[in-house]
Amino acid sequence: MPDVPQVSTTERPVTQSTRPALSAGLTATADVIVSGAGAAGLAAAVALAKAGFSVICAGPIDAVPTGRTVALFEGSLRFLREIDVWSRFADGAQPIKAIRMIDDTAPFLPVPDLYLEADEIDLEALGANVENDRLVQGFADEAASLPGITLTHTLLKTIDFSSDAVTVEDAEGFRYAATLIVAADGRRSPARLAANIAARAWRYPQVAITALLGHRKPHNGVSTEFHTRSGPCTLVPLQGTDEHPHRSSLVWLMSPREGDRRRALDDDALALELQHQTRSVVGRITLESARGFFPMGGLRVNRLIGSRVALIGEAAHAFPPLAAQGLNLSLRDIAQLLATLRVARDRGHDIGAVASLHSYERGRRRDIALRTNGVDVLNRSIMTDFAPVDAIRGAGAIAVRLVGPLRRALMREGIMPPGPVV
Ligand SMILES: Cc1cc2nc3c(=O)[nH]c(=O)nc-3n(C[C@H](O)[C@H](O)[C@H](O)COP(=O)(O)OP(=O)(O)OC[C@H]3O[C@@H](n4cnc5c(N)ncnc54)[C@H](O)[C@@H]3O)c2cc1C
Known part of the structure; x- marks a missing residue:
């Protein structure tokens, strides 16, 4: 188990002298400005403030329900417990006990199903599934409760770097300065652009449809992934309600053409197609939320740091x-x-x-490259209708299925990779 550094709420605050002085024209100064109040930005603001840094977290908080969830693995849950915020989500979170992967690409040589269970690696659950809007709202509530954080609720308009501070101005004309800016402002990251850090973005011929679902049969805590030629169709278990005792969230990747066609379907027709795609593993399905549509893309950056800037979240990958x-x-x-x-x-x-x-850049390079490349290879190998690629994928699945130590090592790498905290 990797060491878990302590993050104490009683840590001594950063001395005032490390922050830029509050001069005329500035509304406030802090040790750190976090650009972006999405899940990553708010989580960063909370973690930094609890470690004694003063933080200005800039950006609108968007906790509108989008019919999607986030599955957080055990390593993430440990970190959220460590920074004492998990209690805000624990009640509504559904434990994920196992992941089942079913190859639905009809390859020439059959690829076996994979079943990955938490107790194989001595855990009660691999992680937990949380509704995205509840997650963002929970982080926002925690941030609002901490005296070390100022939430601006407004987009940044300009970001200027100088040798001893970073100064920003928001859309309402308020100006802030800090020693460091943490760019958590998404794929098009204005902070990354202002810092002149190059990024390469690309598109996949896929869109994702998401929704929250009610269904007739229980999910038993199992997340089920059907790997189709246009991408995975995944049912992730969700906590039940009085009205819908059995619930899951959907992430369904498909070609943009199929996405447009399915977008035009009414809820009943879409639910029927989904039931067919998922072989009725959870029985009759009903849609219980608005649907989300997401074009699929990837992004790599040249570096994660610059003078007075560090990239995190989707600003970085x-x-x-x-x-x-x-x-x-x-x-x-x-x-x-x-x-x-x-x-x-x-x-x-x-x-x-x-x-x-520097140690942030060094510590993150491998993990980020491994996930970005791993997802890219898996995604393209599913979409490629080419027998040798299917054969390699099949051989990999057989090895993972038959070789216990390999399977457990892969599970641990996916669920709790080694690192400074998680
Ligand atoms: C369909 C789908 C399913 C997913 N499922 C999972 C999952 O199960 N598990 C998992 O770990 N991940 C999952 N993810 C990924 C996860 O949701 C994202 O990594 C995460 O939401 C991204 O968070 P972020 O804060 O980095 O970026 P964003 O959510 O993009 O937030 C960026 C923020 O920056 C703000 N911003 C932009 N410009 C400015 C500016 N000028 N000034 C201030 N703020 C600005 C935006 O308003 C926004 O709030 C999923 C993603 C999708 C699309």
């Missing part, structure tokens, strides 16, 4: 929601950044200097 890696990866960014900044602070160094941020 993006890929399709296969194997539920996105926010899990972002929480590990935050854990590493926190460890890096605490070391810099404890040594009395400038937390925004490139030299102080």
